[in-house]
Amino acid sequence: xxxxxxxxxxxxxxxxxxxxxxxxxxxxxxxxxxxxxxxxxxxxxxxxxxxxxxxxxxxxxxxxxxxxxxxxxxxxxxxxxxxxxxxxxxxxxxxxxxxxxxxxxxxxxxxxxxxxxxxxxxxxxxxxxxxxxxxxxxxxxxxxxxxxxxxxxxxxxxxxxxxxxxxxxxxxxxxxxxxxxxxxxxxxxxxxxxxxxxxxxxxxxxxxxxxxxxxxxxxxxxxxxxxxxxxxxxxxxxxxxxxxxxxxxxxxxxxxxxxxxxxxxxxxxxxxxxxxxxxxx
Amino acid sequence: xxxxxxxxxxxxxxxxxxxxxxxxxxxxxxxxxxxxxxxxxxxxxxxxxxxxxxxxxxxxxxxxxxxxxxxxxxxxxxxxxxxxxxxxxxxxxxxxxxxxxxxxxxxxxxxxxxxxxxxxxxxxxxxxxxxxxxxxxxxxxxxxxxxxxxxxxxxxxxxxxxxxxxxxxxxxxxxxxxxxxxxxxxxxxxxxxxxxxxxxxxxxxxxxxxxxxxxxxxxxxxxxxxxxxxxxxxxxxxxxxxxxxxxxxxxxxxxxxxxxxxxxxxxxxxxxxxxxxxxxxxxxxxxxxxxxxxxxxxxxxxxxxxxxxxxxxxxxxxxxxxxxxxxxxxxxx
Numbered sequence: 001x002x003x004x005x006x007x008x009x010x011x012x013x014x015x016x017x018x019x020x021x022x023x024x025x026x027x028x029x030x031x032x033x034x035x036x037x038x039x040x041x042x043x044x045x046x047x048x049x050x051x052x053x054x055x056x057x058x059x060x061x062x063x064x065x066x067x068x069x070x071x072x073x074x075x076x077x078x079x080x081x082x083x084x085x086x087x088x089x090x091x092x093x094x095x096x097x098x099x100x101x102x103x104x105x106x107x108x109x110x111x112x113x114x115x116x117x118x119x120x121x122x123x124x125x126x127x128x129x130x131x132x133x134x135x136x137x138x139x140x141x142x143x144x145x146x147x148x149x150x151x152x153x154x155x156x157x158x159x160x161x162x163x164x165x166x167x168x169x170x171x172x173x174x175x176x177x178x179x180x181x182x183x184x185x186x187x188x189x190x191x192x193x194x195x196x197x198x199x200x201x202x203x204x205x206x207x208x209x210x211x212x213x214x215x216x217x218x219x220x221x222x223x224x225x226x227x228x229x230x231x232x233x234x235x236x237x238x239x240x241x242x243x244x245x246x247x248x249x250x251x252x253x254x255x256x257x258x259x260x261x262x263x264x265x266x267x268x269x270x271x272x273x274x275x276x277x278x279x280x281x
Numbered sequence: 282x283x284x285x286x287x288x289x290x291x292x293x294x295x296x297x298x299x300x301x302x303x304x305x306x307x308x309x310x311x312x313x314x315x316x317x318x319x320x321x322x323x324x325x326x327x328x329x330x331x332x333x334x335x336x337x338x339x340x341x342x343x344x345x346x347x348x349x350x351x352x353x354x355x356x357x358x359x360x361x362x363x364x365x366x367x368x369x370x371x372x373x374x375x376x377x378x379x380x381x382x383x384x385x386x387x388x389x390x391x392x393x394x395x396x397x398x399x400x401x402x403x404x405x406x407x408x409x410x411x412x413x414x415x416x417x418x419x420x421x422x423x424x425x426x427x428x429x430x431x432x433x434x435x436x437x438x439x440x441x442x443x444x445x446x447x448x449x450x451x452x453x454x455x456x457x458x459x460x461x462x463x464x465x466x467x468x469x470x471x472x473x474x475x476x477x478x479x480x481x482x483x484x485x486x487x488x489x490x491x492x493x494x495x496x497x498x499x500x501x502x503x504x505x506x507x508x509x510x511x512x513x514x515x516x517x518x519x520x521x522x523x524x525x526x527x528x529x530x531x532x533x534x535x536x537x538x539x540x541x542x543x544x545x546x547x548x549x550x551x552x553x554x555x556x557x558x559x560x561x562x563x564x565x566x567x568x569x570x571x572x573x574x575x576x577x578x579x580x581x582x583x584x585x586x587x588x589x590x591x592x593x594x595x596x597x598x599x600x601x602x603x604x605x606x607x608x609x610x611x612x613x614x
Contacts, residue, residue: 011504015399021391022400022408025478028471029415032426039429087322095316100323106597108326113525113593114333114586115532117559121566121582122333125340145333149326178315206419209534209559213566233421237535240425248429255422266417 033259040256043249052230053219056244063254065221066235070261072223073139073215073231074205081144082151082197089155089193094181096156105156108149119145120210128214136222136229139215143204150203154196158189195269202265206258208233232258337586340579343572352580358545360570365577367584369545373462373555374585377537378530380466380551385474386523390512392474393481393519398507409482416475424539427468432459432540435467440552457552460542465555468536473526480525480600484518485511521599528592532585534559558585 047062054061088108092101123142128134162185170180186193208231211217216228217238223229232254239251338345344352348365355366396409436459447453488511496506512519542554543564558581569575 007502007505011502014504014508018391018395018399021388022395022412025388025392025415025474026408026411028426029411029418031430032418032422035426035430036422084322084325087319088325091319091323095319096323100320104323104326106594107330109597110590110593111326111330111333113528113532113589113596115534115559115589117532117534117562118333118337118582118586118589121340121562121579122336124566125336125579126332129340145329148329152323152326176309177312179311181315202417206417206421208419208421209563212563216567233419233535236425237421237539240421240428241539251425252429255425258419259422262417262419263414266414 036252036256036259039249039252040254043253044256048250048253052221053235059246061250063232063235063250063257065218066230066232066254067257068221068223069136069215069218069230070205070232070258072225073136073143073211073229074201076137076140076225077143077147077204078197078201080140081147081200084144085148085151085200086155086193086197088148088152089196090159090181090186092152092156093159094185105153108152111145111149112153115209116146116207117209117212120213123210124213133226134214134216134228135226136215137225139211139229139231140225142210142214143207146204146207146210147200150200151196154199155189155193158192158196159185161192162188191272195273198265198269198272202262202269205265206233206262208237232261333586337579337583341576341583344576344580347573348577348580352577353584356545356547360565360574363571363573365573365580367558367577367581369547370556370558370561370581371584372547373541374531374557374559374588376549377462377465377469377541377555377557378527380462381469381473381530382523382527384467384470385477385526388470389474389477389522389526390481390519392478393485394507394512396478396482397485398503398511409479412475412478414475415471416479420472420533420535421539423468423472423536427464427536427540431467432464435459435461435464451549452551454550455548455553458542458554460540460554461552462541462548462555463551465537465541465557466551468540469530469533472533472536473529476529477522477526480522481515481519484515484522484600487518488514517599517602521596521602524592524596524599528589528596531592532559532589534563538563558582 047060048064049062049067050064051060051062052065088104092105095101096105119142123138123145127138127141131138166184166188167180170184171177175184211231211234215231215234217234218228218230220230236251236254236258239247239254242248344365348355352365352367353371354368355364356368357364357366358369359365392408392412396405396412400408436457440457444453444457492510492514493506496510497503501509537557538560541556541560543556543560544554545556545561546553548555562578562582562585566575566578569578
């Protein structure tokens with residue numbers, strides 16, 4: 001009888017422990033979001049979104065250059081990476097049964113696990129060093145390198161969800177295979193593919209390390225792709241490790257904007273595929 | 282309904298045999314082109330991986346020729362004298378990750394068990410979503426939080442309390458100024474927890490219900506079913522999840538750079554500053570004055586690349602063995 005009681009007690013304790021683990025795991029999330037709002041929201045004003053960095057000593061200034069930079073770099077990364085990633089993903093789903101499919105899948109997952117700082121170094125030796133200067137383009141290529149395997153794998157998953165009967169129906173109507181694939185299968189999986197792209201965008205929008213030696217950052221507003229360009233995470237990093245209180249204040253505000261951007265992308269992605277099996281980045 | 286027949290479309294005239302052959306050829310040509318284009322696009326990941334490996338070796342070549350394998354075992358890092366040994370960086374990378382794993386594994390597996398076994402049904406999806414949110418927070422924001430919240434909290438609130446009890450331990454030797462392996466390990470633990478938890482959860486979900494039911498039918502409590510049946514069943518998958526988390530921790534850059542203190546010293550003390558490969562690259566690359574210094578940093582990046590590729594491959598093999606086809610590994614990273 002005592003034995004049975006102790007078994008029950010242990011069971012209750014361990015069940016409680018898993019509740020505790022869940023609570024403890026969510027504590028940092030709550031703490032981080034709370035601090036971002038507490039410390040960042042106060043600095044979000046018109047100037048923050050419309051002005052760029054000002055020289056030290058002047059008050060005010062904002063993140064306009066960094067926000068624009070992030071939009072441009074991430075947009076360019078998507079322009080490069082999304083077509084490649086989606087194409088690769090459709091290949092994996094439609095023709096990926098053989099050894100090549102296995103190889104691409106394995107390599108894409110491996111690529112996904114490579115630290116982003118290593119991707120940054122790669123983009124530096126591949127593009128920045130031969131060109132002799134830091135460019136927004138190099139930053140976009142570094143981010144595209146991260147984006148491609150994520151988009152490819154989620155696209156594959158989404159295309160696989162399309163029921164075979166749709167494929168068969170289209171083929172039976174006399175559609176050639178390629179039109180079946182493009183106009184029926186890929187279109188049906190469209191919302192899921194868009195979701196995968198948004199998740200990948202959210203991931204790369206927050207990346208700092210690949211931009212350190214590629215886009216480099218810029219104190220001034222710039223939209224030129226072949227010049228150094230500011231980006232939100234870079235600017236947050238520089239201001240956070242800098243010595244001035246004014247910088248720290250702006251770093252919190254920038255971080256708040258960054259996380260709103262990332263969470264918005266993630267939420268839109270979720271809404272698009274609500275009710276389906278959603279892939280998380 | 283005799284009118285119906287009248288509105289039916291006329292059957293399309295059969296094309297002549299010659300035209301049909303032509304049409305078929307056209308079709309197959311389109312298919313071949315389609316497949317060719319997709320294959321080329323699919324070759325992008327292998328191409329990129331090969332390029333990354335090639336570029337890293339090329340960039341690291343001067344340092345490889347100069348230091349060879351001794352780079353991995355020497356601990357002097359002096360850009361002025363041109364001496365570069367990465368041992369403190371390699372040690373720091375492994376040590377900070379070890380701390381992170383020790384904190385994160387029990388928590389993450391606990392969360393996974395909670396989500397699959399014990400949580401009330403209506404809590405499961407929201408809690409799983411919130412845990413996934415942890416993975417969505419950018420590294421630099423963890424760093425910002427680490428610098429301004431976690432480090433002061435450790436230094437001013439926690440350390441004075443626990444110091445009398447722990448200061449005799451070798452891992453708590455020395456003065457504690459804040460930026461430290463401990464701070465980096467805790468931040469890393471928070472960052473990798475969602476990855477380990479998400480993959481472990483998928484692994485536990487893949488355990489057949491019959492296993493669980495059999496254990497319960499034999500009189501096991503629900504915890505005993507988890508401990509004696511479900512966890513052993515998913516063991517290799519959970520190992521895979523853990524190793525996947527390790528891969529993340531080893532290469533994590535920004536948050537670690539901001540809180541680890543950045544000194545090329547080997548110390549077992551958790552309260553002392555340290556360094557990791559990724560942090561050293563982030564910190565020194567832009568300021569490296571000599572080409573040998575740059576090359577040494579690329580060499581360090583190559584070492585990190587090899588470590589993470591091996592660790593990830595190992596994780597994948599373990600996860601694929603359990604959740605074959607369900608893409609459990611890919612969807613959570």
